[in-house]
Amino acid sequence: MDRHPRRLPVFLKLAQIRFPIGAIASIAHRVSGVLLFIALPVVAVLLDTSLRDEAGFASVRDLISSPLAVVAAGVLVWALVHHVLAGIRHLLMDVGIGGELERARASARLVLIAAPALAVFLLFWGLS
């Protein structure tokens, strides 16, 4: 980058870099958002197929309950749950709740732990 004529400090010892918990929650919010965007066209096509006719509805229902779809659904359910929980965290911070460093760290940890737990629960609940 030519915009920075002075030498900037560089710290790229990857094994030693420790991200703060809030940064991990934040990047996971972005990753989950991108995953949901990638799934969106598939959801639109599934919606269309399921509304088209009886056979289309049955094929979408069978696809959703196939083993391969369960893995994909697991990832997407995690993405959705994490995105929603992290989003609620941000909305609460917008109105002044939980912005202090200690509480922000605690809520970031809560979101990171609750999202996979809730995703596993929802997946098994949906399968049963």
Next chain:
Amino acid sequence: MRLFDGQRAWVVQRISALLLLVLAVLVLPFASPLDFSAWRAFAGGVLGGPLIALLFGALCAHAWVGLRDIVLDYIQPRGLRLAVLSLIAVVLLGVLVRVLLSLAAAALST
């Protein structure tokens, strides 16, 4: 690139987020296994059609603001940035058109 920028983007992101939350909280408790005719009657009806359209409208607006933030953060070359943003816009508009056409077809067939 100036569609939904600055403060407007922030407001669109928050309002669409709240809308999606409210829709999820309102609709999910009533979700139950449906057969084809009940599902098409719902999606083609006066309540379900607008609800699903609103859901996908908010979803696409929310996705646009979030993905635009990510692209502006990580992609610096102007040409590539414009190309990726255009691709995202085409995908989101395609999703929206596709959903609206599906809902219209469902409404006409019931």
